[in-house]
Amino acid sequence: MPNPTVTVIGSYPRTPRAGEPFTLRTTLQAMDRGEATWEDVARAQDQVVRDVVAEQAAAGVELVTDGQIRWDDAQTRFAAGLEGVTIGSLERYFDNNTYFRQPEIKGPISRRGPIVVDEFRFARAASPVPVKAVVIGPYTLAALSKRDDGLEFAALVRELAVALSEEARDLAAAGATVIAFDEPALARPLGLPEPDPAALEDAFAALVDGVEATTVLQTYFGDVHPLGETVFEWPFDAFGLDLVAGPGNAGLLERLPAGKVLQAGVVDGRNTKLEPVEEVASRLRWVAERVPLDRVWVAPSCGLEFMGREPAQRKLESLARAAREVGE
């Protein structure tokens, strides 16, 4: 049996390892005081990216991300690159004790230019293993934004999909072989606009149109109820499901269409409690009974930035060892 591909979702702690100086934080503080420049901050960010790609690879991750360590949050990172969108007040990020600045959409929407392409290039050059590019999904960006655009919700999602698709095509041209579209809002729809499956299918078709890369629909923080297996009808190559915070996703595995990849989130990205290798391995065997391992990628349940550096690394080591064990 092949070893399932070991990957991650997106964010990684940018905090230092125990005993090391927190240069990124102090450089940003110095910039606020006018004692450091953006170039100083960028240098500090570059160093953290080099560290975290190396750390993920050393832990056994075969497809890493740059840890999103240059982002304040995923919403503003992309909103800042779009015409017709401004950045508003602080809001809680789903059910986490972390915050994001809420985009305010006035429209019309267009991409000003490449948003994360340069930083993808940097990470790719710095990493010993392939790097996955991450782009926020249009539904989540629309659902978390304050709106003054006058559009139907579905029409807004489609406009955003068209703009984000340009970014994805540029990322593919820059060498990204895997591009994940993050759609956590699909798994936590409470209080958010109802996802309309047909409208989303149309928007996602526009999103992946012409994108020469393996595309991932990445959900997390819960299960995709009530959409269920409908998500598999959307035009992505791989589907990321959170099996930790979304136990309802378990029933979907057997419905995964042939030829599609499952990215299974099997260790808790939001709690420091370490899942031992054996426990992760038994979860993976359970997954393997439902989806052949050559079509399975394994990952934490969500980005790892919700915890400190050491527990994050230990989680990845446990995940990678378990993946090797079930692949033997």
Place this chain on the structure above:
Amino acid sequence: MEGLRTTTVGSFPKPDYLATARTAHARGELSREALQELERKATAEWIAFQDEIGIDLLVDGEQARGDMVAFFAEALPSMELGGLVRSYGNRYYRKPIITGELRWTAPMTVEMWRFAQGLTERPVKGMLTGPYTMVEWSFDEHYPSRRDAVLDMAHVVRDEAIALAMAGARYIQVDEPAIHTRPDEDFDLAVEALEVVVHGVDAEFHTHVCYGDVELIYPAMLRLPVSQISLAFKNTDFAYFDLMRKDPWEGADVGLGVLDSHDHRTETVEEVVEGIRGALELLPAERIWVGPDCGLKTRTVEETRDKLRVMTEAVRRLKGES
């Protein structure tokens, strides 16, 4: 007019000398005793100020606390502070970890409450962080489920509430700013936990629910077993009045936030008066407590004093009219 009692949500900013002293203590350059002396000095100043402007129900201002969860986590034997976690931008906090079975061993807040109460004739509120929020804002490496952790934490908070009541606290506020984190899955659990905290404890309980989707838990929120619930009315420009018009606010008194805790600008007396008048259309004055939206620790000392003076002036003006 009877009623329109005034209070605050809990925290006040620390004066510069105390902020400096806390940093020095963290670096090992100042003894614990010296720090505590300055904490008491700052507390006494805040008590005197609240007395001077005529607030009805006082607080000690939490001058000995940093973060509302970390303070208790550091004091409890089965919790520790974990590594830094980013909350937003370049801001980080040490998120606590539950490492073992939660149990109360000794009072954590009674000494400071007793000190503060000794300085004034008016009642001083005991201030506790609620069980749901304590667990929700911590990692859990011990319990098999959030429910197990929250209910054990409820017994810890209850024991502290009993200690406060035995020391003489007539009012105890149990803050649950995280209560609407997962209203679909967990609201009943949060209510059950608060019932554990207050059951049979001889005090009047209040709670504070912070920013977030209040509309998702209203009017279910009124089931909380407390006699007053305070909300950040001012921050949403009193939009909760619309909720209250649709479903009457029944049971508990309302804690009416009339000062935006996250705005540097000091409100005018007129706008505070107008906010209170709006509440008076919905509830009698006896059931309205007037306070800020939230803890004021992120404001400066001067901003806090200015805002609170405006608040008490507005209440005096309204009471003088009747």
